[in-house]
Amino acid sequence: MRNLVIAIVCFIIAILCVVNMSFAAKAFFIIPMQGGSPNFDEIVKYQGYVLIGETKGYGMYQISGEQKDLDKIATLKNVVLLGAKTDTALKEKMSSTTVSKVDAFMKEKSIPVTVTAARDNGDVILDIAKKFEPLVKSLNDHYIQGLPEDEKQGGNK
Amino acid sequence: MKKLSSLLVFIFCLIPFLSDAWILRDEFTTNRAAGAIDDTAAEPTGTRDVATDTNSKLTIGSGLLTFATGGAAAGDPGLWYTQLTRVAGLTLIGEITPDGTTNASIGIGWDANQAGAQTNSLNLAADGYLQAVVNGGTAITVGSYTAASHKLGISLRATGAYYWAKLGADTSWELYWIGAADSGNNYPSYSALGTSAIATSSFIRIPNTLWLPSPLASDGFSVSGTTDGKGHAEGVAGGIGEGGGGLAWQSGGSTWSVSEGKMKNTPTVGATLWDTGADTFESGTYGWVKYRNNTVENDNGKLKITYVDYSNGAYNSLVEAGDLTEPLTIGQWYMFTADMMTTPTGQGDAFYIRDGASIVNLAGVASNTMTPYNISFRALSANGDFAYIGEMSAGDVFYIDNISLKPLTLSELVNTVQTSTQDVIATINTPTLNVTGVWEGVALNVDSATNPQNMVIGITNTYRANLTKMVNGVWTEVISGKIKWVSNAELRVIKDGTTYRVYYNNALVGTATISDASIINNTRHGLFSTASNTLDNFTLYARGTGGEYTVLDGLMNYEVPFPGGNPPAGGLTLINAGN
Numbered sequence: 166m167r168n169l170v171i172a173i174v175c176f177i178i179a180i181l182c183v184v185n186m187s188f189a190a191k192a193f194f195i196i197p198m199q200g201g202s203p204n205f206d207e208i209v210k211y212q213g214y215v216l217i218g219e220t221k222g223y224g225m226y227q228i229s230g231e232q233k234d235l236d237k238i239a240t241l242k243n244v245v246l247l248g249a250k251t252d253t254a255l256k257e258k259m260s261s262t263t264v265s266k267v268d269a270f271m272k273e274k275s276i277p278v279t280v281t282a283a284r285d286n287g288d289v290i291l292d293i294a295k296k297f298e299p300l301v302k303s304l305n306d307h308y309i310q311g312l313p314e315d316e317k318q319g320g321n322k
Numbered sequence: 323m324k325k326l327s328s329l330l331v332f333i334f335c336l337i338p339f340l341s342d343a344w345i346l347r348d349e350f351t352t353n354r355a356a357g358a359i360d361d362t363a364a365e366p367t368g369t370r371d372v373a374t375d376t377n378s379k380l381t382i383g384s385g386l387l388t389f390a391t392g393g394a395a396a397g398d399p400g401l402w403y404t405q406l407t408r409v410a411g412l413t414l415i416g417e418i419t420p421d422g423t424t425n426a427s428i429g430i431g432w433d434a435n436q437a438g439a440q441t442n443s444l445n446l447a448a449d450g451y452l453q454a455v456v457n458g459g460t461a462i463t464v465g466s467y468t469a470a471s472h473k474l475g476i477s478l479r480a481t482g483a484y485y486w487a488k489l490g491a492d493t494s495w496e497l498y499w500i501g502a503a504d505s506g507n508n509y510p511s512y513s514a515l516g517t518s519a520i521a522t523s524s525f526i527r528i529p530n531t532l533w534l535p536s537p538l539a540s541d542g543f544s545v546s547g548t549t550d551g552k553g554h555a556e557g558v559a560g561g562i563g564e565g566g567g568g569l570a571w572q573s574g575g576s577t578w579s580v581s582e583g584k585m586k587n588t589p590t591v592g593a594t595l596w597d598t599g600a601d602t603f604e605s606g607t608y609g610w611v612k613y614r615n616n617t618v619e620n621d622n623g624k625l626k627i628t629y630v631d632y633s634n635g636a637y638n639s640l641v642e643a644g645d646l647t648e649p650l651t652i653g654q655w656y657m658f659t660a661d662m663m664t665t666p667t668g669q670g671d672a673f674y675i676r677d678g679a680s681i682v683n684l685a686g687v688a689s690n691t692m693t694p695y696n697i698s699f700r701a702l703s704a705n706g707d708f709a710y711i712g713e714m715s716a717g718d719v720f721y722i723d724n725i726s727l728k729p730l731t732l733s734e735l736v737n738t739v740q741t742s743t744q745d746v747i748a749t750i751n752t753p754t755l756n757v758t759g760v761w762e763g764v765a766l767n768v769d770s771a772t773n774p775q776n777m778v779i780g781i782t783n784t785y786r787a788n789l790t791k792m793v794n795g796v797w798t799e800v801i802s803g804k805i806k807w808v809s810n811a812e813l814r815v816i817k818d819g820t821t822y823r824v825y826y827n828n829a830l831v832g833t834a835t836i837s838d839a840s841i842i843n844n845t846r847h848g849l850f851s852t853a854s855n856t857l858d859n860f861t862l863y864a865r866g867t868g869g870e871y872t873v874l875d876g877l878m879n880y881e882v883p884f885p886g887g888n889p890p891a892g893g894l895t896l897i898n899a900g901n
Binding site: 182191192198199200201203205206208213214215216217221229235298300301305306307309310 | 450464543634652653676678679680681687700702703766786790791798799800801802803804830831832833834835837843853870893
C-alpha cells in the first residue's frame with residue numbers, strides 16, 4: 166500500500182513536471198547588446214525579447230521561451246541571469262550563486278546596485294532595471310509574449 | 323455660423339437632462355439585497371433583466387452595485403439589462419472601483435447572451451491588467467489599472483466596437499482598443515471574472531446620442547497620393563465615425579504605389595556587394611562553409627548543399643574577406659536576392675540571415691525549381707553577419723545561384739502623413755501572402771518625410787513582429803517576438819507617452835519604453851516596407867491623451883457636458899437610437 170501511494174505521488178509529480186515544462190518561461194538577463202538585440206555570439210532559441218534598458222554596451226532584457234532554452238542562454242559567456250519572471254521567484258531571496266555573479270558584474274561595470282542574498286530577487290532586479298532605464302517603476306512595465314499556446318495575454322503597465 | 327454652432331452645442335448639452343436622453347441609465351438608487359435585483363427597474367431608465375447570483379454576492383446599497391467575493395463562477399454574479407438592437411454609435415459607459423488588483427475583478431460591456439463571460443467587454447483582470455474582449459475571443463491586454471475608480475466605455479460599431487477608458491486620476495478618455503468583429507444585438511451587462519471578484523459600480527449609462535470617433539488618417543488605398551478615408555468600415559459606409567481622408571502621403575522617393583486597392587513599395591536598390599563570379603558560382607564554392615559532415619559542391623554553376631548529419635546545411639560570412647566587395651554598414655537596410663530550390667523531404671528548408679546579433683530574417687524555401695527569393699535585413703554588425711541554410715533533414719539537397727546583396731535607401735522605405743498628434747493607435751492589415759523576406763508595417767513619430775532619422779517602426783516579416791527605434795540615425799531593436807502568420811492579420815502599434823505596445827492578430831507581442839525626445843513628440847506617422855508585398859486598410863486614431871475624446875464626458879455626465887468644448891467635427895450626430 167505504501168509503495169502504491171509513493172508510486173501515485175511520483176506519477177503526479179511527473180505529470181506536473183511534464184505540464185510545467187510545456188509552459189513558456191520568462192526571465193531577466195543582462196546581455197551584450199548589438200543594435201538593441203541581445204548578442205549571444207551563437208545561434209540560440211527563444212520566443213521573444215523586450216529591451217528594458219541599456220547601459221555601457223549591455224542591455225537588460227526580458228526574454229521568453231522554453232525553460233530549457235532560457236537555461237541554455239543563462240550558461241552562455243557574457244550573459245548574466247538575473248532571475249525568472251514569476252511572482253514566486255521574484256519574492257524569493259537571491260541565491261548565493263546568482264548574487265556572486267550579478268554583484269561581480271555590477272562592480273566590474275561600476276553600476277551601483279546593492280546585490281545581497283538578504284534581498285528579494287524582485288527588489289534587486291528592479292533596482293538594476295532602474296539603472297538601465299530610469300523610467301522603470303515596476304518589473305511589469307515591460308512585457309514580452311511567451312509561447313503563443315501558453316500565453317494568457319499577461320501584462321504590461 | 324458660429325452662433326448656430328454654439329446653439330447646437332448648447333442644445334446637445336441639454337439633451338442628457340431630458341428624461342428620454344438615456345436608453346439605459348442605472349444609478350443604483352434603491353437599496354436591494356442579494357437575490358432581489360433580478361427583473362427590477364434600472365434607475366431611472368431601463369430594466370435589470372437578469373441578475374444571476376447563486377451565492378448571494380450581488381447587492382445594491384448606498385448608490386452602488388456591489389460584487390462581493392465568493393461568487394459561483396465567471397458571470398455568477400452577473401447583471402444583464404434588456405437587449406438593445408445594435409446601432410453604430412451606441413455607447414455604454416460605466417464606473418467600476420475594484421477592491422484591489424490581485425484577483426480578477428469584473429467586466430463591463432456588451433454580451434450576446436445573459437450568462438457567463440461577456441462577448442465584448444473591458445475587464446479589470448487579475449494582476450492589474452486591463453483587458454479587452456472582442457467578440458468572445460481571448461482577452462487582449464491593453465493596459466493596466468490600480469485600485470481606484472475607473473470610467474470604462476464601449477461604443478458599438480456596425481461590426482465591432484471601440485473600447486474606452488479614463489482610468490483613476492487620468493484626465494482624458496483614451497482609446498484602448500478597436501475591435502472589428504461581432505455585429506449582433508447585445509445586452510449591456512456586468513460580469514464577475516472569477517469567484518474572488520470584489521468591486522463596486524456607481525453607474526452604467528447609455529445615452530440616446532450616437533457617436534463614434536473619427537480617425538486622424540484612414541486609407542483603403544483606392545487612390546494614390548492621399549488618404550481616401552476608407553481604411554475603416556465607417557469611412558466606407560459614411561456617417562458617424564467617417565474621416566481620415568485627404569492627407570498627403572509623403573516619402574523620400576517615388577517608390578510607393580497603389581494597385582488593386584492595396585499599397586506597396588518597390589524601393590530602388592544600389593549596386594550589388596556580392597563578388598562577381600561568386601554570385602553565379604563560376605567555379606568552386608567560394609565562401610560557403612559546410613556544417614559538420616554535410617557536403618557543399620559546385621553543381622554546374624550552382625551551389626549544391628547536401629544534408630548528411632546536421633540541420634544547418636552551410637553558411638557564408640557576409641564579410642569583405644569572404645564574398646563581399648566591401649563590409650556591411652551597420653544600420654543599413656539590404657536586400658539579399660538569390661535563386662533557390664530544395665528537394666524537400668519534410669516541410670522544406672529555410673534560408674536565414676543573421677544580422678549580426680539575431681536570426682530574424684529568413685525565407686522559407688519549399689520550391690523544387692529554381693525560384694527567386696528576396697530577404698531584406700538591417701545589418702547590426704559590420705562583420706558579424708552571415709547567411710545559412712537551415713531546417714534541412716535527411717534526404718534534403720539545397721541549391722542556390724544568382725546571388726545579389728544590394729543596399730536599400732531608407733527614405734524610400736518610409737511613407738507618412740503629417741498629423742498634429744503624438745500619441746496614436748496605428749493599424750495596418752498585413753499581407754495575404756506569407757512572404758517572410760519582406761519587413762513591413764507602420765512607422766510612428768517620424769521626424770521627416772524625406773530624410774527620417776528619428777522614428778519608431780512596428781514591423782513584421784510574417785515570422786516575427788519587431789518594434790525598433792531610430793535615434794539620430796541609429797537603430798535599436800526594442801521588441802522582437804515570434805508570431806504565427808495569419809493572412810491579412812492586423813499589426814497594431816499603440817503609442818502613449820513613452821510606452822509603446824505592439825500587437826499582431828489581436829495579441830500583445832510586447833510593451834516597451836521609448837523616451838527619446840527626438841522621437842516621442844513627432845506627429846508624422848505612416849507606413850514602412852522593404853519590398854513589394856502589399857499593405858491594406860491603414861488607420862490612425864488619436865490615443866486621446868491630448869483630450870481628443872472629451873466628447874465622452876459629455877455623453878456620460880449630464881453635470882459636465884463637453885468640458886473640452888465642441889465635439890469633434892464629423893464625429894457627432896444626434897439621431898434616435900431606435901430603442
